[in-house]
Amino acid sequence: MPDLIHLLPDNIANQIAAGEVIQRPASAVKELLENAVDAGATRIRMIVQDAGKSLIQVIDNGKGMSETDARMCFERHATSKISGIDDLFKIRTMGFRGEALASIAAVAQVELKTKRAEDTLGTYIEIENSVVKIQEPCSWSDGTSFSMKNLFFNIPARRNFLKTNAAEMRHIVDEFVRVALAFPDIFFSLTSNNEEIFHLEKGTLKQRIQQILGNNYISKLVSVTENTDYLNISGFVGKPDTAKKTRGDQFIFVNNRFIRSAYLNHAVMNAYQDMIATGSFPMFVLFIDLDPSQVDINVHPTKQEIKFEDEKIVYAFVHAAVKHALAQFSVAPSLDFDLDPAIQQLDAVSKPITEAKLNETSAGNLFRTFTQKYQAHKVEPASNMQDxxxxxxxxxxxxxxxxxxxxxxxxxxxxxxxxxxxxxxxxxxxxxxxxxxxxxxxxxxxxxxxxxxxxxxxxxxxxxxxxxxxxxxxxxxxxxxxxxxxxxxxxxxxxxxxxxxxxxxxxxxxxxxxxxxxxxxxxxxxxxxxxxxxxxxxxxxxxxxxxxxxxxxxxxxxxxxxxxxxxxxxxxxxxxxxxxxxxxxxxxxxxxxxxxxxxxxxxxxxxxxxxxxxxxxxxxxxxxx
Missing domain, CATH: 3.30.1370.100 (MutL, C-terminal domain, regulatory subdomain)
Structure with a gap:
């Protein structure tokens, strides 16, 4: 009888592997944005059409790739981040497995344009169903443009299982926001169906939180800072009065990587005990920085679930840091000029008011309209107020x-x-x-x-x-x-x-x-x-x-x-x-x-x-x- 066991063709093997890495358009968004960050980019633009089903394009100004690297990056398990087994225990980069681009190329039509600063011409590659259709030199600016078109075009059953455009766009926005929050020193933009949704200039973490989560948090953020020999914790939590009925504004990052951890979420919620109503959820953006050897990020294909060597000590540090910050916050309203440093250069802020200027201001009509005597709604006191x-x-x-x-x-x-x-x-x-x-x-x-x-x-x-x-x-x-x-x-x-x-x-x-x-x-x-x-x-x-x-x-x-x-x-x-x-x-x-x-x-x-x-x-x- 003939032998029954044989090796699968590369394109079929890649499609099977892609099921773990690329589950929906948002999965590709996460991988492409992380690659752009690892490339050292300072400006990252993302363009999507039809909630990523028709197009996902990420353009960065990073270091780019050589012609050989541009071809090699689509091979399975091809990576520049790991050389030996010991490297797995000191990972600081976002992507490292070498499966993302190979998986994307197996289930979508891909176009890559990339160029290094020292090269005269860049490289253009077109791949479909894991097969290279075109590879040729091209004119391109320094950096990389990665376009993924028609996701799951060759797997109709997988495409039929995608949700509505609104639902898929929500997942894309979630992944975009997580990466943008982790790197506030990088410019990010997101354009969907020719409409710019986010335009995030680089700045401080507090500015990035305001840009993404809204102006409601401008004066209601409590700084969290705790440095120890084992780990460092930084970020912001919302004052108790900002608690909402939704969990949306909750982010925990470990070594700048967004993670899901009900255990650490419980540590933060415990710190708010007796401060917020039952069923309400506080806002927090917390960064935990610790030795990579103390954490295993290779326990899940999405790398959003990790395992700490000692979860109890991390729980205790997070709970104590948030509790300490909430105990010190001031409830007095304040003006935060850090959100716009240009305000500090205005004459009204930098120059003291003189006596002559004070007299000139108080004699004006604008000043008179704000004094009680001239207000239209002023009511004279009644003679009988006994009741x-x-x-x-x-x-x-x-x-x-x-x-x-x-x-x-x-x-x-x-x-x-x-x-x-x-x-x-x-x-x-x-x-x-x-x-x-x-x-x-x-x-x-x-x-x-x-x-x-x-x-x-x-x-x-x-x-x-x-x-x-x-x-x-x-x-x-x-x-x-x-x-x-x-x-x-x-x-x-x-x-x-x-x-x-x-x-x-x-x-x-x-x-x-x-x-x-x-x-x-x-x-x-x-x-x-x-x-x-x-x-x-x-x-x-x-x-x-x-x-x-x-x-x-x-x-x-x-x-x-x-x-x-x-x-x-x-x-x-x-x-x-x-x-x-x-x-x-x-x-x-x-x-x-x-x-x-x-x-x-x-x-x-x-x-x-x-x-x-x-x-x-x-x-x-x-x-x-």
Whole structure:
């Protein structure tokens, strides 16, 4: 019989290997940007089309490559960073495996232009399906241009598994931001579909954070600096009042390499204990610099998961450094002129004001309009102000949380809800869950509702019940377009990180159908003009951040469409959580609305919402049967 085992052709072997390294366009973005950084570039420009599916191009002014190196870089395991096994334990560069370019060339059409400063002509190479089509001299400036076109053109099945352009662009932006934050001394730009998204001039880390994450952090960053014999920690964390419902603004770098580490994230979160609300996440950009021999970065193909030789000591140092920084920060507002050094050269800053200049300024019309005497809104004191305290007195009725848009105040005056409060739920079928009155219900552990029924006892999970109610509410609104929007007296500005902004733009049309009136205002800023009428005042921004966080971290085991995913995320975000105290009237109203749902006993995660304990159950517990 003939032999059965044979070697795979190089192009097929490269395609198989590419599945580990190049999983989506963002994977190629990471590898190409890291190569440009390793080349010593001071200016890096990235251009993408159709979220990287049609084109990803990275242009740098680094040292370039010779003709031989330009050809060799596409071979598997070809690298200039490792010569022996010992080099694996002292890696300081970003890329080192020598698989990235070979993998990209196996699944895309590639064009490379490169030139060294000492060469007269550069080198042009065109590769398709791991086969070199063209190699010739070319005219090019110092540096390298790498173009990757038509990703997965030769693997249609892999291309079909790519997400929408908005989703893939979010991953590209995330990778771009991570590299740009790690190297603030390098100019970066990102252009998508002929529109420049980022233009990041080189500067300090604080300037780069402002450029990427927004102006909200200008005066709310706390510097972290801790130098020890074992490791050095530097960077910035946000003051407690900047905590958000989303995790987007959290970055940890080890030797300038972005990593994912739930362990170190927990160290930072622990440092904020009792400073921020439960469910909120602080902003931090932290750099850990330690001996490469103390860390293994070769445990995952993406190199974003690493292993420390001693995780406990790193955890302790990170926790102590953040805790120490937060203990020292000043809450006093301050002006930070470091963000623009040119301001310091202005006459208003560098030259003292003279007496003559002071008199000239105070006599002008501009000065007069800012004095209290000349302000248009100035109100003269009234002669009788005896009742001024009544203006600030609390109303007699206290606010209670809303259950899916139904007001829950004054339940003592009415035990049964009005007919129009449940217009979203069908009235023509018999409820599957009996509805008690206010004297029959009680709350246990601030999480479960108990009430007696003729057959025994029913226990309801209040959070799961409210999630089910809200989900069917949103589904009903979607189908009937019967939702009402409450206009805000003062519009609210919401600023997201670049990745979050891309996700939010994707779900914005569906949010509009659910009563939110939100408009984009720039690349990462949105203006909220209206909210659903049942949303409590003061919770507008928090609810949006919570919805976005739930949407981003949606359970991957639940298979559903984008719209249903959003409805589920909104139900999770807006539901009354376990631990919330409810009045007897609110509990009755929740059970009534649950009884009118289409699936009153199945939570959004497929678990039971309520359990009915009959006499047989109690007889078995106490041994009567």
């Amino acid at each position: 001024w305290k009544q203006f600030f007195s609390k109303p007699e009725t206290s606010y209670q949380p809303s259950l899916g848009g139904v007001e829950t105040n004054n339940y003592s005056a009415r035990q049964q809800p009005d007919e129009n409060e449940s217009a979203l739920f069908p009235k023509n079928r018999k409820p599957g869950l009996p509805v008690p009155d206010a004297t029959q219900v009680m709350q246990v552990l601030n999480s479960y509702i108990l009430f007696r029924v003729p057959s025994g006892l029913i226990i309801v999970d209040q959070q799961a019940a409210h999630e089910r109610i809200l989900f069917e509410r949103f589904t009903g609104f979607s189908n009937s377009s019967a939702i009402t929007t409450q206009k805000l007296l003062f519009p609210i500005t919401i600023e997201f990180s670049p990745g979050d902004a891309a996700v939010f733009s994707e779900i914005l049309p569906d949010l509009t159908n659910l009563g939110y009136h939100i408009e984009p205002f720039g690349k990462m800023v949105f203006i909220m003009h209206g909210t659903p009428s049942d949303l409590p005042s003061g919770e507008e921004s928090g609810v949006i951040e919570h919805i976005l966080e739930e949407y981003k971290n949606f359970n991957p085991d639940i298979r559903c469409g984008k719209r249903e995913k959003l409805y589920r995320s909104m139900a999770y975000a807006r539901s009354i959580k376990s631990g919330t105290i409810l009045t007897s009237g609110e509990m009755v109203e929740m059970i009534r609305m649950l009884s009118e749902c289409n699936f009153p006993n199945t939570s959004l995660n497929g678990q039971q919402i309520y359990v009915d304990y009959t006499q047989d159950f109690f007889d078995r517990i106490f041994g009567r049967r």
